[in-house]
Amino acid sequence: MNRKTGAGAAAALMAMSMCLAAPVYAAEDTGLGVDMSTAYPGITVRAGETVSFPLDFLSLDGDGYDVQLSAQSLPENWTGYFKGDSSQITKVHVDGAKKNEESEGSVADFSLSVPAEAEDGVYEVELLADAGSGKTDKLQLEVTVSAEQTGESNFTSEYPEQQGASGTSFSFDTTLVNNRGTNQSYSLSAETPEGWQATFTPSGETNAVASLSVDAGASQGLTVAITPPENVEKGDYEIPVTAVSADDTLKTTLTVSITGTYAMTLSTPDQRLSFDAYENKESAVTLSITNTGNVDLNNLNLTSSAPTDWEVRFSESTIDTLEAGATKEVTAYVKPGKNAVTGDYVTNISISNEQTSASADFRVSVKTSTTWGLAAVAVIVVLAGGLALIFKKYGRR
Numbered sequence: 001m002n003r004k005t006g007a008g009a010a011a012a013l014m015a016m017s018m019c020l021a022a023p024v025y026a027a028e029d030t031g032l033g034v035d036m037s038t039a040y041p042g043i044t045v046r047a048g049e050t051v052s053f054p055l056d057f058l059s060l061d062g063d064g065y066d067v068q069l070s071a072q073s074l075p076e077n078w079t080g081y082f083k084g085d086s087s088q089i090t091k092v093h094v095d096g097a098k099k100n101e102e103s104e105g106s107v108a109d110f111s112l113s114v115p116a117e118a119e120d121g122v123y124e125v126e127l128l129a130d131a132g133s134g135k136t137d138k139l140q141l142e143v144t145v146s147a148e149q150t151g152e153s154n155f156t157s158e159y160p161e162q163q164g165a166s167g168t169s170f171s172f173d174t175t176l177v178n179n180r181g182t183n184q185s186y187s188l189s190a191e192t193p194e195g196w197q198a199t200f201t202p203s204g205e206t207n208a209v210a211s212l213s214v215d216a217g218a219s220q221g222l223t224v225a226i227t228p229p230e231n232v233e234k235g236d237y238e239i240p241v242t243a244v245s246a247d248d249t250l251k252t253t254l255t256v257s258i259t260g261t262y263a264m265t266l267s268t269p270d271q272r273l274s275f276d277a278y279e280n281k282e283s284a285v286t287l288s289i290t291n292t293g294n295v296d297l298n299n300l301n302l303t304s305s306a307p308t309d310w311e312v313r314f315s316e317s318t319i320d321t322l323e324a325g326a327t328k329e330v331t332a333y334v335k336p337g338k339n340a341v342t343g344d345y346v347t348n349i350s351i352s353n354e355q356t357s358a359s360a361d362f363r364v365s366v367k368t369s370t371t372w373g374l375a376a377v378a379v380i381v382v383l384a385g386g387l388a389l390i391f392k393k394y395g396r397r
Contacts, residue, residue, distance in 0.1 A: 032061040033135025034094050036127065038110075042142040043216070045181035048116035049247070051216070052182060053141060055082075055108045057094045057129065064096035065131040069108070072126040072138065080112040080125065094131070110141075118145050153179045155243050155250035157224075163257035165355065166234075170226040172254050173203075176243055178214040184245040185213045188222075190254075191240045195229035198239065226256055234260040234294055260295030262355035264322070269329065274363040280338035282311075285362065289319070289351055290327040297322045297353055302330065305348040309337030312347065319351075340366045 035058045045051050057067065068091055069082045082089050084107070092108050110127060125141040157174040164170065178184045188210060190198035199208040203221030214220045224241060236257045243250045267273070269288050277283035291297050300319040304312035315331040322328055334347055343366055350359035 033131045033133075034058065034065055034067055034129055034137055035060055036067075036129040036137045036139050038139065038141070041140065042144070043181050044144040044146050045114055046147060047114055047118040047120075047145055049181055050111060050113045051143070053110045053112065055110055055127075055139075057092060057107050059094050059096045062096045065094045065135070067092050067094055068130040068132075070128045070130070071110075072128045074125055075118075075123045077115045077117075078113065078123070078125070080110055082108055082110055084108045112141075112143070114143070114145060120145050120147060153177055153184070153248045153250055155241070155252045157252055157254060160253065161255040161257070163259055165259050166228065166232045166261040167230055168228070170228075170254075170256055172224040172226065174222045174224055174241070174252060175219055176212075176214055176222055176250065177219040178216060178248075180247055181216050182247070183213055183215050184248060185211060186243040186245045186248075186250070187211045189242050189244075190224065190226075191242075192226070193228075193237060193239075195232075196237075196239075197225075197227045198241070199225045201225065224254065226254065228256065228258065231261070232258050234258050261293040262295065262297065263291075263293040264297060264300075264351070264356060264358045265290045265292055266349065266351050266358040266360045273360055274365065275334075276365045276367050277334055277336050278367055279336045279340040282333045282335040283364075285332050285334065287314075287330045287332055287349065288327060289322065289330060289358070291322045291324055293356070294324050296324055297355065299353050300351050301353070302332075302349065302351050304332070304350070306334065307337070307340075307345050307347070309339065310345075310347070311335040312349070334362075334364060336364070336366050342366055342368055 037056050037058075038053045039056075040053070043051060043053075059065065069089070071080050074080055082092075084092065089108060094107075112125065121144070123143045123145065125143060127139040127141065129137045129139070131137075154177050155174065156177075157172050160172065162170045162172070176186060188200045192198050200210070200212075201208050201223045202212060203223065208225075212220060212222075226239060228237075236255060239254045239256065241252050241254055267288050267290075268286055275283060275285050287302075289300075297319075298321050300322060302314050302317045302319075306312050311333075312335070313333050315333075319328060319330075332349060336345070345364045345366060347362045347364050348359060349362065350357060352358070
C-alpha cells in the first residue's frame, strides 16, 4: 500500500467514524427528554452558608421519566445533595402529562454548602439530570461568595411610635427583610409589660402567627398589634420585638405612649337613683360626679332627657375642670309637667366631654299634691258633718 492509498484509507476510516458518531450527537441534541431549571441560577452568599436551589422539571416529549440526579462538578471542599420534602433523594419522577405546562412550585431542591474558608469570588456548579437513552439536561449554577453579600437582613417599622388613650389598641406595620442567600424561618416574639398582649399577622392575611418563612432575598410585611390592659397608667412604653432564625436575630423597638385614662361616674351620694316629685313642682336631687381616670377632665357638660313637658335644670350645667380622682356635687331640679299623673317615670341625666361620658337613669315617683289631699280631707269632714246634722234633725220619728 502506497502513501496515497494509505491516506485514502485513513480518510475513509475517519469518515466512517464520523458517520457512526453522528447519531449519538443528534440524539443528545434533539431537545427531547427532560428540562431541568431553577428560577435563580445565580446567587450571592457568604462563606459558611448553606443555600438551596429550587428545581423544576418538565417533560419535553410527553413521556414520563424517572430521572437520575447528580452534581457533575463542585468547587473543592464544597458539598451538595438533592432533597425532596425532608428526604435526601437521587431520582425524581417527571410526569409526561405535564408537558408544556407551567410548573406549580419546585419538584426538588439542591442544597449546597459553602465552606467557611471559601474565598470571595465566583464559583460554578454543574448539575445533571439523566432520563436515560442519552436524554440528559445540564444546569449551570453560578455562586458568588462575598463577605459583603447584599446587605444585612433587617426588621423595621414605618411608624414605630404611636400614642393614644388607655383602652386603645395599637397597630404597627413592619417589614421583615431576609438578605441572606437562603430561606429563613423566623420565630416572632415581643417583650410586653405584664398584662399587655402582642400578635403578629402577615400582610394580606387574617390569622395571627408565631413564626413564618421568608425566601432568600425577599421581604415579608407584618402587622404587629399591641393591646394594653384597660387600667394601664399614663406614660411611655417601649416594646422590643424580635425575629429569630438559624442565622439571624433581628430586632426592632415599638413605642406606645399612653396619654391617660378617661373615665367618670355619675350617681348620688348615697347611690340611690330614685326620688319623689309632684306635678308642676321642682324637686331637688344631689348628683355625685367622680373622675375615676388618671388625668384631669375639662369642659364637662350636664344634659338631661325627661318625659314630655317636664323641666330639668342644674345648679351648674358645666364643670370647667374635674381633677383626677376628684368628686363634685351638683344639684339637679326636676319639675314634672302640670298634667303629670301619679306614677313612676324615668329621667336620664348625663355628663360628657370629648374624651368620655357617664349617665344615670333616675326613677321619679310622681305623688298627688298635699294641698289637694288636705282639700279632699276637708270635703270629707264637711260631708260627714252635714250628714250628722241631717241624722240629728231628721232622725227617728
